[in-house]
Amino acid sequence: MDIPVDMKVVGKPSQQLTRAEETMKVFKVAQNYQIDSETAREIFKKMTNNSKKYLRRAKVESTHGSKLFDTKEQLYRHFVGNYMDVEDFHRRPLAKLQHDIAEETGLLDFIKN
Numbered sequence: 647m648d649i650p651v652d653m654k655v656v657g658k659p660s661q662q663l664t665r666a667e668e669t670m671k672v673f674k675v676a677q678n679y680q681i682d683s684e685t686a687r688e689i690f691k692k693m694t695n696n697s698k699k700y701l702r703r704a705k706v707e708s709t710h711g712s713k714l715f716d717t718k719e720q721l722y723r724h725f726v727g728n729y730m731d732v733e734d735f736h737r738r739p740l741a742k743l744q745h746d747i748a749e750e751t752g753l754l755d756f757i758k759n
Contacts (some may be wrong), residue, residue, distance in 0.1 A: 693751040
């Protein structure tokens with residue numbers, strides 16, 4: 647399963663946008679996103695109805711008041727395998743990519759709510 651990735655810089659023409667486009671070319675951002683399509687595929691697979699049932703159970707407290715995950719960030723990290731907070735993206739490869747996919751599939755909203 648190939649997952650197409652369309653990369654473009656959005657905004658009014660400016661020196662900063664030109665620089666962003668050049669940076670994307672130099673670092674081969676689009677090609678790297680294509681290479682990581684396996685990672686994307688895994689996240690898409692996780693966003694199934696069975697996964698939603700699992701996530702609902704993981705968020706619920708037991709009758710004794712304990713939870714499997716103390717925070718939404720822990721649940722996200724367990725399920726997606728990366729950091730949820732933008733401030734932590736620099737700490738682990740593919741954090742932004744996985745976050746974008748989780749957001750696109752609705753997984754991020756599902757975990758946050």
